[in-house]
Amino acid sequence: MFIDVSDLKKSYTSGVVKTEVLKGIGMKLEKEEIGVILGPSGSGKSTLMNIIGGIDRGDSGRVIIDRVEINNLNDIKLTDYRRGDIGFVFQFYNLIPSLTVGENIEVVSNISKSPLNTDEVLTAVEMQDKKHRFPRELSGGEQQRVSIARAFVKNPKLLLCDEPTGALDYLTSRSILQLLQKVNKKYGTTILMITHNAAIAAMANRVFKLRSGEIVEESVNQVTVPAERIEW
Amino acid sequence: MSINKRVKRVLLENKAQYIGSILLIIFSCFTFTLMSQFAGNFERLANEFQKGYVQEDASFTTDKKIDNLQELESTANAVIEEGKTFDYKLSEGETLRIFSRNDRVNLPAILEGKGLSRSGDILISPTFAAANNYKIGDELRILDKSFTIAGFVTLPNYIYPVQSEMDMMPPPGFGIAVISKEDFATLGRGSSFYAVKFNQTAQNSHAQSLEFKELLASSGIDIAQWTDIEDNKRVNIVAAEVDILNLVSKGIPAGIMLLASIMVCGVISRMINRESTIIGALYALGYRRKEIYRHYLIFPLLIAVIGGIIGTVLGTFPVRSMAAFMLSAFIMPLTGIDLNPGMMIVSLLLPIFFLGCSGYFVIRKELKHSPVELMRGKKETNKVNFLERGLKLEKLRFPAKFKIRGQLRSLSRLTFLLVGIVAATMLLLWGFTLKSGFDYLLSEGSLASVYPFEYEYKFDSLRYDPLPTGAEPGSAALFLRSGEEKRDFYICGIMPDSTMVTLADESGARLSTNQVIITKPLANQLKLKQGDAVNIVRKLDGRIFDLKIDSIADTYAGKFIFMPLAEYNEKFEMPTGSYTGAFSNVPLDIPENQSYSVITLDDKLAGVKEAIAPTQSMIGVLATIAFIIGMIVIYVVTSLIVEENKNIISLMKIFGYRKKEINSLILNSSTIVVVIGYIIGIPLTFSAIGVLTQSLENSVGLTLPPMRIDLPYILIGFVFVMFSYELSKLLCKKKVNAVSMSEALKAGME
Numbered sequence: 004m005f006i007d008v009s010d011l012k013k014s015y016t017s018g019v020v021k022t023e024v025l026k027g028i029g030m031k032l033e034k035e036e037i038g039v040i041l042g043p044s045g046s047g048k049s050t051l052m053n054i055i056g057g058i059d060r061g062d063s064g065r066v067i068i069d070r071v072e073i074n075n076l077n078d079i080k081l082t083d084y085r086r087g088d089i090g091f092v093f094q095f096y097n098l099i100p101s102l103t104v105g106e107n108i109e110v111v112s113n114i115s116k117s118p119l120n121t122d123e124v125l126t127a128v129e130m131q132d133k134k135h136r137f138p139r140e141l142s143g144g145e146q147q148r149v150s151i152a153r154a155f156v157k158n159p160k161l162l163l164c165d166e167p168t169g170a171l172d173y174l175t176s177r178s179i180l181q182l183l184q185k186v187n188k189k190y191g192t193t194i195l196m197i198t199h200n201a202a203i204a205a206m207a208n209r210v211f212k213l214r215s216g217e218i219v220e221e222s223v224n225q226v227t228v229p230a231e232r233i234e235w
Numbered sequence: 236m237s238i239n240k241r242v243k244r245v246l247l248e249n250k251a252q253y254i255g256s257i258l259l260i261i262f263s264c265f266t267f268t269l270m271s272q273f274a275g276n277f278e279r280l281a282n283e284f285q286k287g288y289v290q291e292d293a294s295f296t297t298d299k300k301i302d303n304l305q306e307l308e309s310t311a312n313a314v315i316e317e318g319k320t321f322d323y324k325l326s327e328g329e330t331l332r333i334f335s336r337n338d339r340v341n342l343p344a345i346l347e348g349k350g351l352s353r354s355g356d357i358l359i360s361p362t363f364a365a366a367n368n369y370k371i372g373d374e375l376r377i378l379d380k381s382f383t384i385a386g387f388v389t390l391p392n393y394i395y396p397v398q399s400e401m402d403m404m405p406p407p408g409f410g411i412a413v414i415s416k417e418d419f420a421t422l423g424r425g426s427s428f429y430a431v432k433f434n435q436t437a438q439n440s441h442a443q444s445l446e447f448k449e450l451l452a453s454s455g456i457d458i459a460q461w462t463d464i465e466d467n468k469r470v471n472i473v474a475a476e477v478d479i480l481n482l483v484s485k486g487i488p489a490g491i492m493l494l495a496s497i498m499v500c501g502v503i504s505r506m507i508n509r510e511s512t513i514i515g516a517l518y519a520l521g522y523r524r525k526e527i528y529r530h531y532l533i534f535p536l537l538i539a540v541i542g543g544i545i546g547t548v549l550g551t552f553p554v555r556s557m558a559a560f561m562l563s564a565f566i567m568p569l570t571g572i573d574l575n576p577g578m579m580i581v582s583l584l585l586p587i588f589f590l591g592c593s594g595y596f597v598i599r600k601e602l603k604h605s606p607v608e609l610m611r612g613k614k615e616t617n618k619v620n621f622l623e624r625g626l627k628l629e630k631l632r633f634p635a636k637f638k639i640r641g642q643l644r645s646l647s648r649l650t651f652l653l654v655g656i657v658a659a660t661m662l663l664l665w666g667f668t669l670k671s672g673f674d675y676l677l678s679e680g681s682l683a684s685v686y687p688f689e690y691e692y693k694f695d696s697l698r699y700d701p702l703p704t705g706a707e708p709g710s711a712a713l714f715l716r717s718g719e720e721k722r723d724f725y726i727c728g729i730m731p732d733s734t735m736v737t738l739a740d741e742s743g744a745r746l747s748t749n750q751v752i753i754t755k756p757l758a759n760q761l762k763l764k765q766g767d768a769v770n771i772v773r774k775l776d777g778r779i780f781d782l783k784i785d786s787i788a789d790t791y792a793g794k795f796i797f798m799p800l801a802e803y804n805e806k807f808e809m810p811t812g813s814y815t816g817a818f819s820n821v822p823l824d825i826p827e828n829q830s831y832s833v834i835t836l837d838d839k840l841a842g843v844k845e846a847i848a849p850t851q852s853m854i855g856v857l858a859t860i861a862f863i864i865g866m867i868v869i870y871v872v873t874s875l876i877v878e879e880n881k882n883i884i885s886l887m888k889i890f891g892y893r894k895k896e897i898n899s900l901i902l903n904s905s906t907i908v909v910v911i912g913y914i915i916g917i918p919l920t921f922s923a924i925g926v927l928t929q930s931l932e933n934s935v936g937l938t939l940p941p942m943r944i945d946l947p948y949i950l951i952g953f954v955f956v957m958f959s960y961e962l963s964k965l966l967c968k969k970k971v972n973a974v975s976m977s978e979a980l981k982a983g984m985e
Contacts, residue, residue: 049980058889058976079893086891097979099883101623101644106636111890113633137619165980 004067005034005193006055006161011064013050013216024050025061026216032195032209034069037187037227039204040197042213048197049165051213055195056163057085069160086114090154090192092183094166096146098138098153105134108153115157124152127189128182144175148182155186162186164196168203173235180206180230202235238517242533245506252502253538255871259495260542260586261549262863263488268550268582270484273557274477275575277565280558281394281473284567288342289314290391291430292464293444296695298457300427307454311447314432316340319416321425322832323377328408329367330398330838331359333377334390335419340430341392343413344568347371348386351415355381358388360396360566363410375412378422388413389566392430392464395472396566399691399834405564406838426695441465441720445777459696461775466713466723473565482927490658491864492586495542496593497651498871499535503594504647505875507531507601514602515610528598535594539586547582620646638904641876648875652905653912655868656956660916661923663861663955666854667948668924675943683836685790688735688818694831697813706819707735710803714796716761717770717779724757726771726782726796728803728814735818736797738788749799750785757794758787773807780806858955865959869909873902873967877974884971885978898971902964909960913953917944 013025024047032038042048053059054066057073066074073084090111098107105121112118125131128148138146147167154162164183168176184206187194196203204210205228212220246253284290292313301307301317308315319335336343336351343350346361348371357375364370364387375382390411398409419425433443444463451458464470507514514527555572562569602609622643628636642649688707702708710728715721729736731749738746738754746752753763763769768783782796804811817823825831877884880901887897921944 053980056889058980082888082891082893084891085889089891091889093980097882097886099886101640102637103640105629106633106640109633109636110887114890114892114896137623139619 004031005036005069006030006032006038006195007065007067008051008055009065011051011054011061011066013047013054013059013061024216025054027064028213028216028218030211030218030221032193034193035187035191036208037184037194037196037206038209038211039207040195040211040213041199041201041204042197043199045215046213047216048213052163052165052195052197055161056089056091057081087116087157088160090157090159090162092147092150092154092162092164092167094169096138096143096150096170098146098149100138103135103137104130104141104149107138107149108156111153112156118157119155121156124156127186128152142175143171144178147171147175147179151179151182151186155190155192158190158192160193162192162194164194166198167196168198168200177230177233180233184230200235202233205233206230238522238530239533242530242537245534246537249502249506251874252498252871253534255867256495256499256502256538257542257545258867259491259498259864260538260590261546262860263491263495264543264546264582264586265550266491267484267488267585268547268579269553269557270480270487271578271582272551272554272572272574273561274480274484275578276554276558276572277473277480277561278477279573280562280567280570281477281565283570284344284394285391285470288344288391289340289432290464290470291340292433293447293462294392294428294430294467295461296426296428296459297451298459298696301429301456303454307450311431311450312434313443313447314339314434316430318428318430319419319425320428323424325375325377328837329363330409331363331375331377331412332398332409332832333412333414333419333422333425335416335425336413337430340432341390343388343390346387346389346566346568348384351385351413354415354418355383356385356415356418357382358386358413359384360389360393360410360412361387362396362405362407362563362566365563366407367410378424380418380422382414382418389568391470392467393469394565394567395469397469398838399693399832400468408838448776458775463774465721466774476561476565479927486923487662488585492589494651494655494658494864494868495538495586496589497647497654498868499538499590500593500597501645501647501651501875503531503534504597504601505879506534507598511601511604511609512611515606515608518606519610524602527602528595531598531602532591532594535590536587539590540583543583543586546586547579550582551579622646634900637900638907641880641901641904642908645879648872649908652868652872652908653915655864655872656909656912657916657919659861659865659868659959660913660952660956661920662857662864663952664916664920664944664948665924666857667952668920668944670854671944671948674945683840685737686735686818686836687737688820689836690817690819690822691834691836692817692819692823692825692831693833694815694817697810697815699810699812699814702817702819702823703821705821706817706823707733708800708814708817709735710800710809710813710815712807713774714771715774717772722760723774724760724794724796726798726803726807728800729797729818731799731801733818738790738797740786741789743789746786746788748797751782751796751798751802752786752788753784753796754788754790754794757796758784760794763787782806862955862959865956866963869905869960869963870966872905873963874970876901876904877967877970881974881978883979884974885976885980888974888976889979894972898964898968901971902967905960909956913956917949920944 008031009029011025011028012023014021014023028051040048040051050059054061055068061074064074065072069088071084073081076084099110102110105125108121108124112121122131125134128151130145130148130152133141133145138149141149167183168179171179180203183194183196186192196207205224208224208227210222210224211218304315304317316337316339318337318341321333323331323333325331343358345358351358359369364384369384371384371386373384375384390413393411396405396409396411398406431447435443441463448458448461517527551574554574558569558572620643623640626639626643628639707730711725713723714726715723729748731747733748736748738748738752740746761769763784765784765787768781770779770781772779800814803809804813884897884901887900
């Protein structure tokens with residue numbers, strides 16, 4: 004199992020109020036699969052993603068990623084884990100405005116041991132001709148393409164996508180999902196995506212429905228739907 | 236307005252930026268108030284002294300005693316008083332220029348102690364007393380007569396008591412003394428000179444001088460030497476000092492005020508950008524544009540008022556101490572300090588005007604957008620500035636690209652940092668340039684090597700006697716370029732193939748003194764090249780001559796034209812074989828009845844060394860100011876960079892960047908700007924000093940040390956600026972470490 008989470012708990016305390024965000028989550032995902040976590044706002048999906056991505060830590064439970072228990076890693080090891088193994092795609096792209104498209108990709112390749120070629124990833128996301136543009140000069144969809152290119156330029160073991168189509172229109176969203184599927188196939192990258200759009204679940208190998216910090220339903224798609232055929 | 240309640244909270248949230256701005260305003264108003272109040276008082280004290288103690292309009296010596304002074308006075312409508320003086324060497328390194336007490340012109344001002352009340356009383360200058368440990372009541376022995384120091388004195392024609400007119404600073408071993416006319420007569424030494432004060436003050440004193448000289452000539456009196464008060468280096472330096480103070484009191488505060496304005500505008504503009512959604516919401520809730528303007532204007536105005544009041548009040552305290560300090564060099568009575576309320580009001584209003592105007596324009600620019608645009612969160616879509624667009628950085632490594640891009644993203648921030656570093660550099664290098672100039676004058680390469688003689692004698696009348704081996708005769712007179720009234724210079728007749736004046740051309744080749752040679756600073760001032768001819772006017776009698784320049788000497792030791800003595804005598808119609816001075820390596824045995832003054836090379840060097848002491852304290856003060864400005868600017872800019880790059884820092888942490896790598900990319904991004912700012916500051920310092928020197932040369936013909944800066948000082952200055960930079964980075968490191976990874980997860984960037 005590539006991702007093996009069991010009995011993961013997480014709570015936040017604000018003053019005297021303690022909020023349990025994750026209440027003993029358990030989930031598994033095989034290598035090179037696409038997983039989708041579905042859930043409404045406040046269900047804990049972002050917290051779960053942050054813990055898997057090494058940005059946050061669970062209070063208890065086990066989080067094993069590619070045979071490494073990341074919940075026990077110290078800060079330095081956790082930084083190394085993010086640096087080497089994880090790619091992030093955000094809802095609002097989070098590109099660095101002062102850098103060009105090519106340079107935004109270099110932000111990650113600069114610290115990777117064996118990054119892919121910048122031009123190759125730009126060609127893969129069909130943004131080769133925009134290499135010298137600044138993010139301000141791109142549409143939302145184009146920015147998300149760059150964000151995806153930036154995430155997989157280091158050829159990560161796991162690509163974490165936080166609402167990657169949340170800020171995009173239907174057609175653009177579909178093209179982004181196609182791109183993610185393409186990356187998954189071409190580079191064999193395991194992808195874990197969180198979304199509140201149930202239609203996207205059709206392209207995933209495994210789907211986890213989250214509600215109030217608990218997985219209320221888990222399903223496996225024997226046949227995944229190509230992104231271009233997804234509608235909502 | 237209830238939204239104004241948040242002003243205090245906003246100020247406290249961004250303490251560093253606002254405190255930095257307030258400090259700059261305090262500093263600016265402090266400098267303005269101190270300098271302008273001091274300059275006003277200094278000018279007033281000088282005027283009071285010059286009027287109250289009847290400063291001469293001119294002094295002169297003649298070939299023979301004037302017998303009909305009263306008649307001459309009524310014809311010329313002037314007061315004329317004969318004075319007597321001679322230089323007396325008290326001991327090795329201690330020379331007093333003794334004057335007989337005047338009653339009508341150049342009256343002595345008692346600074347401490349009492350006046351001359353009985354025979355044997357003597358008044359001496361306070362600087363000489365301090366430097367050589369003399370106290371009131373001490374005995375002095377002059378030509379076998381015993382004198383008691385009754386008090387300390389200054390004369391209105393010796394405010395800045397240099398020994399020779401060619402000196403830059405008064406040597407510590409030189410001072411003036413005043414004794415009664417009766418005591419002076421019993422000493423049986425000294426030469427006469429006349430001080431004249433014209434009664435018609437409204438008339439041009441230069442024209443009055445000319446008329447008076449004609450009157451003397453018509454009375455059969457030949458003038459041996461004439462010095463108008465405007466040309467008296469012991470007096471006109473006061474005017475130069477007032478000029479410098481006026482320049483500095485405007486220049487430095489204006490520069491700092493500009494920095495503060497850029498900084499406050501940057502901070503406010505960013506604040507409005509950050510708060511655009513709140514502003515949009517306020518519009519939607521019914522707030523008027525005027526009310527929003529007023530709210531945001533509170534920030535710059537508050538900074539201006541707080542900084543203005545503190546700076547102005549603080550600036551008034553050291554005026555008296557500064558006056559006392561300055562009057563120990565420019566010796567005048569300190570009768571009192573008057574604070575000019577007008578200048579204090581200007582000091583308070585200046586920052587309000589500067590910050591108010593600049594703040595208003597920034598707010599107007601930011602609030603131009605519609606409420607909808609503001610509520611959506613105003614973003615500078617599609618705006619890529621020309622520098623970002625123009626720079627091709629592909630070939631650079633990523634960290635270099637990242638840092639350059641980070642700086643270019645905000646041109647206002649970049650300008651502020653650059654201007655701040657340039658300002659700090661200029662202040663720092665200003666002091667170092669002066670120090671380098673003095674070092675050069677002291678070094679073997681200058682005074683001592685150009686003028687390798689020990690003694691410089693100046694005789695009050697023409698001499699013809701041959702001089703002993705080791706001494707050379709010479710003559711000198713003051714000239715002006717035809718058409719000019721200021722910026723006079725000496726033409727010196729020296730021996731052909733002189734060994735006492737050694738000049739070299741630009742290539743370093745020794746120049747024969749058997750030709751007309753002009754020193755480089757004078758050639759630059761008169762814009763003369765080798766082979767040029769120049770029309771010159773002898774100041775003594777206004778006669779015009781023409782002179783052809785044969786060579787230019789590459790030396791900064793003074794503004795002179797040298798020519799062979801015989802040619803000098805012929806050209807300027809002086810008696811053949813005559814001379815008025817001597818350069819010598821041995822003390823000359825001059826007959827008792829011949830009046831003269833002598834200055835040694837050691838005295839000159841001591842004068843330069845004396846000048847270095849206050850320069851060193853000045854360097855300390857300038858370095859501290861430079862450090863504070865540098866620190867404020869760099870710290871504020873670095874804080875802004877951290878603040879503006881919170882999301883990027885957060886993102887980098889998510890991507891797995893280590894602390895060291897993030898610190899290097901974010902905090903070191905200003906290194907190149909700091910280095911460029913420092914480099915730009917070097918030529919700008921020279922230009923600024925050049926302007927100052929030019930203005931001084933134009934106003935009083937003062938020659939300052941050569942403008943140069945030695946490499947070690949450039950390096951020390953660089954280390955100094957980099958140290959303040961590193962310190963600011965260290966303070967900001969904590970801020971970088973405190974940025975959490977959730978910042979990037981919360982917000983989108985574009």
